[in-house]
Amino acid sequence: MTDTILETRGLTKHYGGVHALSDASFTLRRGEHVAIMGDNGAGKSTFVRQITGVERPTRGQIIFDGVEHTFESPIEAREAGIETVFQNLALADDLDVPSNLFLGREKFRFRLGPFSILDKKAMREASLQALVKTGVKIPNLMNTIRNMSGGQRQCVAIARTAAFKSKLVIMDEPTAALGVQETAQVENIIRTLKEAGEPLILISHNMRQVFDLVDRVVVFRRGRIVANLRKQETSGEDVVSYITGAKTGSEFEGAA
Amino acid sequence: MVQTQHGIGGLSYDPAKRSRPPELNVFLALVLITVAFELIGRLFLGDSFLFNTRDNVDAIFNWQRLNIIILQVSIIGIIALGVTQVIISGGIDLSSGSIVGATAMVAMSFAQTAMVNGNPNPKAIFGDWAMDLPVLVPVLVGLGCGLAAGMVNGALVAFTRIPPFIATLGMMVFARGFSRWWSNGNPVSFPTEGYAAIGKGMMPVLIFVLLAVLFHLILTQTKYGKHCYAVGSNEQASRMSGIKVANHKVLVYTIAGMLAALAAIVLSSKNLTAQAGMGVMYELDAIAMAVIGGVSLQGGRGSILGTVLGALIFGVIISGFTFLQLDAYYQEMVKGVIIVGAVVLDQWRQGRSRG
Ligand SMILES: Nc1ncnc2c1ncn2[C@@H]1O[C@H](COP(=O)(O)OP(=O)(O)O)[C@@H](O)[C@H]1O
């Protein structure tokens, strides 16, 4: 078993003429929490979509848990153990909490192809456990999530990662739309992941949050990784200067 | 009663606290409309809509009228069951009425009897080999027609960028043309006794009720049902969660096509004949039943129970107008108002729950 849980080599994604991601080489160790920072349009979400099977990279390698993968779908990435909270949440408004947690990987009482019988009780109980594990407050988990607040919906999306055994959790701007209290709740969930030794990639614009929570900061700029900074050896100002391009990645050498 | 409480979040599962099922409102509307006809009848006609007023019949209710109400909605109701699944999945199916026409023609051609009153069948489509076949043959051929048409609909919607409205409109026009071409516009008649039994008496009602129960269970208890709501609610999220959205859509339209075909079999059996013009506008009636029953045209919301209640409302209104002795063209006009009214109601509901 290697010490590295995720490694990408030369990961590149072009959308027609748009070079959204160029040559991204990135490593993450087991148990490590890394923040990805960068301006809007820097390619952070594109990077996430490549390593979670949502899109196929133009070129480059993804080595996860010691094995090279080409994920054909998000379900393959999840089966390999990568759980993701996407920036646009990927929840279905008209479904209740358990249905959302188990969307696309329902539990069954009886298998019969598309007409497999759902095991609603098991899904409800597993949902309760996931919500308890993450300390999420939901008034009634059998109601549709349509009328829930942004924070509650975000918590449902996060609880979804907790309902399954994962080897890596990725959160793309999980607190961008949340109030102070809701943000604190999400940050608490992230701390419990750290204590449990589960590795995390956190995309965030919030400097205080990043310095509170993670071990290392990777900065994206115009589709490239321009900095890889250990928290102890850097500062908010330093990070900002990489984000804005005031400082360029000359000092940046390889991965951690 | 399951009740779980936790200190941390105060999160709970309390069945009593679930939001009120929207079907309750549809049911109340059904009761209200029925009561309205009853009152209008008593006040202006001196007759009862619901209750028996004839001395020579020993019954509390006017069973004859109640039977007609449910009988006249049950065939279109079968179509509405499929349309409900399509709309919940975020699509629309305009082809079901034409599939009824085409399927009726084809199925009836394989259900004909050789001799009518001692003479060869005057409406024979095929030669002797297709006469007096076991009832299973026309039924399977008919279902095959619905399956093929539905699969084409589904494939067009799932694998091309053609919107469902246009794809199924194409099928609507094609299938209607097909039914005219089939026998050069001539009706196909004189089915075998076995085929004629399918739609006899209250059989359409029985078939409708059984199918409604079956699809209620499928929509509420199976993976397919859950994916109908998921895809209709957020297609992108469904795809990102690993649901095979394209496969699901093909399946939904195929089921809808087969239900339309089944309605065609029941209808042609009941009428003992098939005509190229059968099922005209049924697609709109079926959509109206679903929408009246709370199925949202935006997708993601609705239920089979709602659609059944919507079908009953539809039947009560049509019967009510006959009861009030209003002319047929008033019925058409009122149907139009109901359809638009139901869509407006749906939009209003959507707006309210978003706000
Ligand atoms: N599907 C797409 N098609 C074309 N361009 C895209 C697409 N997705 C993202 N982009 C472009 O790629 C760049 C990176 O976007 P993104 O990864 O969303 O940035 P970030 O998440 O860092 O804000 C942007 O210029 C964006 O416009």
Ligand SMILES: [Mg+2]
């Ligand atoms: Mg982004």
